[in-house]
Amino acid sequence: MSEVVTAHDEAHHNSTGIDTRKLLMWIFLGSDCLFFGSFIATYLVYRNRSLVGPYPSEILDIPLTTISTFVLLMSSLAMVLALNYTQRDKPVAGRYWTLATACLGAIFLGFQVYEFNHFVNLGLTPKTNMFGTTFFVLTGFHGAHVTFGVLWLLTFAFSCLTTSLKERAIIVLSIIGFLMIFFATLMSDWLHVIPHVPFNTVMAVGGAGALILLISVILLRKTSTPKGIAESQTMNLELSGLYWHFVDIVWIVIFTIIYLVSAKDVAPIIGM
Numbered sequence: 001m002s003e004v005v006t007a008h009d010e011a012h013h014n015s016t017g018i019d020t021r022k023l024l025m026w027i028f029l030g031s032d033c034l035f036f037g038s039f040i041a042t043y044l045v046y047r048n049r050s051l052v053g054p055y056p057s058e059i060l061d062i063p064l065t066t067i068s069t070f071v072l073l074m075s076s077l078a079m080v081l082a083l084n085y086t087q088r089d090k091p092v093a094g095r096y097w098t099l100a101t102a103c104l105g106a107i108f109l110g111f112q113v114y115e116f117n118h119f120v121n122l123g124l125t126p127k128t129n130m131f132g133t134t135f136f137v138l139t140g141f142h143g144a145h146v147t148f149g150v151l152w153l154l155t156f157a158f159s160c161l162t163t164s165l166k167e168r169a170i171i172v173l174s175i176i177g178f179l180m181i182f183f184a185t186l187m188s189d190w191l192h193v194i195p196h197v198p199f200n201t202v203m204a205v206g207g208a209g210a211l212i213l214l215i216s217v218i219l220l221r222k223t224s225t226p227k228g229i230a231e232s233q234t235m236n237l238e239l240s241g242l243y244w245h246f247v248d249i250v251w252i253v254i255f256t257i258i259y260l261v262s263a264k265d266v267a268p269i270i271g272m
Helices: 002-010 020-045 062-087 091-121 130-159 165-187 199-219 234-261
Strands: none
Touching: 020 130, 020 234, 062 091, 062 234, 091 130, 091 165, 091 234, 130 165, 130 234, 165 199
């Protein structure tokens, strides 16, 4: 099997000695740096120039965003473990950590959904002022990248780390269970993103989702995936890992500029 994998990998190498797929990914990430760089530069240019509120100091919640940042950084650790176990041809552990990475990414998106909803309730929208426009465009663009990454990882776990219909059905079941918990959390009175939902309904949806997720996680411990399948998918997972780590690094920059540097911005700078 290793000889087949080696021959397959050599077919994708070019004169530079680098896998063509990896080279194209680096080119894509380089071009993406230009997009994020332009949005970040725009935010800095128009920083503290809003003529009306609310201003960053009035609405930014540093502790909450710190937690969501920690969740996203832990997803990078999960990605490293997913790649490690996949390289060692351990499909069960590889699936667990790939799904864990997607799960942590989805939790980060949940934080972002809550934050956007909270800001809108406080009167900040993309049309309110310059801060609202640059904030929503920059963080929304990053959120779109995280969403794509989550879908990529779920697709990878479903199509590349499984071979039987039973395993794929269990993965779909686990996703359904997680989504039920996710939406139950958004319906809770604590977050109030989806309002006016009875408490009993929230508990029923969340409890059923937790039970489904627990059963699916237990069932995923057994695998019928043939030896060598996980190992052959190493490069595909490595490409998604490069993308995921890039998204995490970009968020560190965004978190620093918006939530740490701009957190005390109150009034506009007049005459500049």
